């Protein structure tokens with residue numbers, strides 16, 4: 001049976017290192033699992049009024065993609081010691097209706113990449129309670145923090161061997177963990 005992880009980058013820019021990290025992960029997935037990347041640059045800013053006549057098409061598409069996924073893999077940049085506004089906006093849309101949203105019960109993992117020494121670790125600490133508020137289980141494995149990312153990624157390839165090995169093990173352990181979570 002195929003297992004689909006949905007990769008969600010918190011950065012929309014074409015040269016995003018977080019998106020590149022997810023693309024690199026596509027080549028490191030365990031057997032039987034695939035990672036597809038979510039496109040969501042067309043989402044409007046959250047406005048509850050837009051829900052009244054049914055969600056905008058981009059919102060409906062994103063919610064369906066999350067529903068169709070077996071697991072979510074976030075790659076978050078760190079913006080001012082937190083997650084990016086676009087990622088928070090996506091999660092806000094996806095989290096409605098509360099307690100019955102597409103997010104509820106969908107297992108998640110997270111990565112972060114940044115040029116600095118902290119590697120986005122502070123953003124991960126903000127992402128966790130946000131996901132928990134949407135009733136999203138979080139893989140309690142080791143944190144994947146790719147600091148000094150410019151030295152470790154070339155294009156969509158992780159050139160730093162220890163990082164590639166760590167990511168490969170993380171993806172395998174995360175995929176295995178999702179299988180013991182209750183079905184959403």
Ligand SMILES: Cc1cc2nc3c(=O)[nH]c(=O)nc-3n(C[C@H](O)[C@H](O)[C@H](O)COP(=O)(O)O)c2cc1C
Pocket residue numbers: 011012013015016017018019077078079080081082113114115116118119120
């Ligand atoms: C608005 C903004 C705030 C940022 N704040 C932080 C920060 O708090 N900590 C950090 O390590 N990097 C910070 N950065 C630098 C980002 O880590 C860097 O731009 C990174 O490449 C963004 O991820 P991306 O390559 O996936 O777009 C910030 C960048 C922007 C644009």
